Amino acid sequence: MLQRNRLTLMLAVAAVAILTACDKDDDPVDNFDISGTYSQNDQMARPAINTVFVGSARKNEFNTTVPSAMDAAFNAQFQSVLTGFGYTSNALGMDKATFAGALVTDVLNVKMNGTTTFFDGTNVLTGRALADDVIDTELLLIFGGPMGTANPGLTTDNVDSNDKAFLSSFPFLASPH
Amino acid sequence: MKLKILSGSLIVLALLGGILFAADHIDAPAVTGPGNTSPANDITDIYAFQSPTDNGKMVFVLNTQGLLAPAATGATQFASNVMYEINIDNTGDNVEDLVIQCLVQNGKMRVYGPVAVTMPGTTSMVNTSGPVTEVSVTSYNAGSPVAATNSNGISVFAGPRDDPFFFDLARFKEIIAGTQTGFRNPAVDAFAGTNVMSIVIEVPKTLLGSATTINVWGETKSR
Numbered sequence: 001m002l003q004r005n006r007l008t009l010m011l012a013v014a015a016v017a018i019l020t021a022c023d024k025d026d027d028p029v030d031n032f033d034i035s036g037t038y039s040q041n042d043q044m045a046r047p048a049i050n051t052v053f054v055g056s057a058r059k060n061e062f063n064t065t066v067p068s069a070m071d072a073a074f075n076a077q078f079q080s081v082l083t084g085f086g087y088t089s090n091a092l093g094m095d096k097a098t099f100a101g102a103l104v105t106d107v108l109n110v111k112m113n114g115t116t117t118f119f120d121g122t123n124v125l126t127g128r129a130l131a132d133d134v135i136d137t138e139l140l141l142i143f144g145g146p147m148g149t150a151n152p153g154l155t156t157d158n159v160d161s162n163d164k165a166f167l168s169s170f171p172f173l174a175s176p177h
Numbered sequence: 178m179k180l181k182i183l184s185g186s187l188i189v190l191a192l193l194g195g196i197l198f199a200a201d202h203i204d205a206p207a208v209t210g211p212g213n214t215s216p217a218n219d220i221t222d223i224y225a226f227q228s229p230t231d232n233g234k235m236v237f238v239l240n241t242q243g244l245l246a247p248a249a250t251g252a253t254q255f256a257s258n259v260m261y262e263i264n265i266d267n268t269g270d271n272v273e274d275l276v277i278q279c280l281v282q283n284g285k286m287r288v289y290g291p292v293a294v295t296m297p298g299t300t301s302m303v304n305t306s307g308p309v310t311e312v313s314v315t316s317y318n319a320g321s322p323v324a325a326t327n328s329n330g331i332s333v334f335a336g337p338r339d340d341p342f343f344f345d346l347a348r349f350k351e352i353i354a355g356t357q358t359g360f361r362n363p364a365v366d367a368f369a370g371t372n373v374m375s376i377v378i379e380v381p382k383t384l385l386g387s388a389t390t391i392n393v394w395g396e397t398k399s400r
Contacts, residue, residue: 032280032287038260038398040299041218045394047200047342059205064299067394068271105271107392108225110235112382116226126390129226130238130341134200153359154352157345163369164339169230171322171334171377173238173341177247177370 040064045108047134053078053103062106070105078104082142090141091148092124099141130166130173135159200342202243216242217256221373222342223263223395234330234381237263237277239395240373243340250337250372251317255281260301260398261376265291267386273297275385278304279335279376286335286376287311291384301398308384330381338375340368 042063044050054062055077065073078100087096094102109125110116116127119137128134136156143154164174202221221243228234239261245253255261260280264273277290280303292307312325315336326332346367351357385391 032282032285034280034303034305036302036400038301038303038400040396040398041259042201042205042220043264043394043396044201044204044220044223045392047222050201050204063205066272066298067266067392107266107271107394108223110225110391110393112235112385112389112391114227116235127226128224130224133343135344151359157349157360158362158364159343159345159366162339162341162343163366166341170228170236170324170332170379171238171338171375172229172236173338173375173377175322176250176317176337176339176372 043106045106046103046138047128048138049103049106052138053081067105067107071101074104075100085142087142089146091144091146092141093146094141131161133160200344202342217254217259217374218397218399219243220395220397221340223393224341225393228379231379233383234379235385237378237380237393238341239263239279239376240338240340240342241376241397242374243342243371244368245337245340245372245374247370247372253337253374255286255314255335255374256399257282258399260303260396260400262301262396262398263290263378264394264396265385266392267388269388269390269392271392276301276304277378277380279333279378281314281335284314285311286314286333288331288333288378291380299398329384331384332377332379334375334377336375337372340371340373342368344368 050059050062054074062074079096082096082100089095090099108128111126115123116129117123118125118128118132118134139157140148140155143151166172166174200222203219219241221240224238226236228236242253260278263277265275266272267274273294275291276294277288278301279286279288288310289303289305290307292304308327308329308331310325310327310331310333312333312335313323315323315334317337322334322336324332324334343366345360345364347365348357348361352359
């Protein structure tokens with residue numbers, strides 16, 4: 001009797017040990033709730049596009065329009081905003097229709113090999129890195145004219161870098177304040 | 178004179194665009210306006226860049242819930258009813274071919290993908306047929322970030338971070354309002370000292386297809 005109890009106890013201990021081992025495993029088998037259908041609320045790619053180019057009445061609509069449909073739905077509005085800015089051309093040689101067409105499909109173009117940056121003086125729209133001064137790039141392309149020299153008071157906000165140094169290893173973003 | 182005309186144009190823009198904010202911080206009424214019930218849906222920025230530590234990997238950052246004061250950051254959480262999704266087009270048609278879907282529940286983030294998309298568009302279900310990576314959400318008071326890497330070489334992080342975005346937003350709003358005609362120097366970075374709720378995912382390029390250029394965007398979806 002004592003022997004049998006001891007055996008039962010040992011089996012129980014063994015079972016607990018196995019269960020504990022399973023629980024420690026990184027293999028995600030626990031009860032994460034993955035049910036249901038998710039509906040879109042917000043989307044973005046390039047900074048400030050919805051903010052600057054889409055009128056308040058259509059901001060929600062922009063956030064739920066798939067990128068492949070944005071050109072048809074919003075190109076005219078983007079062109080009218082550029083007209084309001086007095087836009088003619090920019091340093092990339094884009095006329096109004098071309099620039100609106102480039103901006104309106106809100107995706108980040110990302111090069112799979114080599115430098116990935118919004119703009120670094122050489123590479124243009126090959127990604128977006130943490131330190132990229134994306135606002136200055138956009139201001140320059142919107143207000144800078146064909147030579148990038150027009151409206152100097154509007155082509156840089158004079159904030160050129162983040163307030164905290166980025167990490168050299170994953171996850172790269174700085175710790176919170 | 179030219180600047181004066183421009184600032185007039187900017188006033189028109191302000192009327193067209195409503196109040197102007199930042200990268201994508203508080204960009205639309207449904208994610209921030211009156212009656213909004215889930216600020217966790219508000220994307221502030223997305224970043225995509227080659228890993229500084231491994232040329233064979235790409236890094237995606239999806240930041241949400243911007244302009245968090247330090248005092249408010251510790252109590253801020255990801256929402257358990259929200260899917261944070263990276264969309265990747267690798268065929269050049271601006272339709273997602275791959276997605277990386279992130280859910281956060283009970284202090285843990287689970288990352289599904291990259292995985293091929295069967296039904297592109299504005300509604301999604303969780304696709305469990307690709308790689309799955311799990312990590313504990315890093316708490317505000319943690320001494321160092323908690324990261325996890327799975328057997329596919331995918332690394333993931335979720336938690337509060339300094340907002341990497343920088344912009345003299347206040348001055349920009351004054352220019353828009355017509356009370357200033359240009360930026361100032363020295364400037365004031367409106368995002369200095371503020372935090373975001375951040376998701377960072379590092380993925381081997383081999384899991385993203387063979388295109389020379391991909392198109393990337395971030396989405397939040399809720400159930």
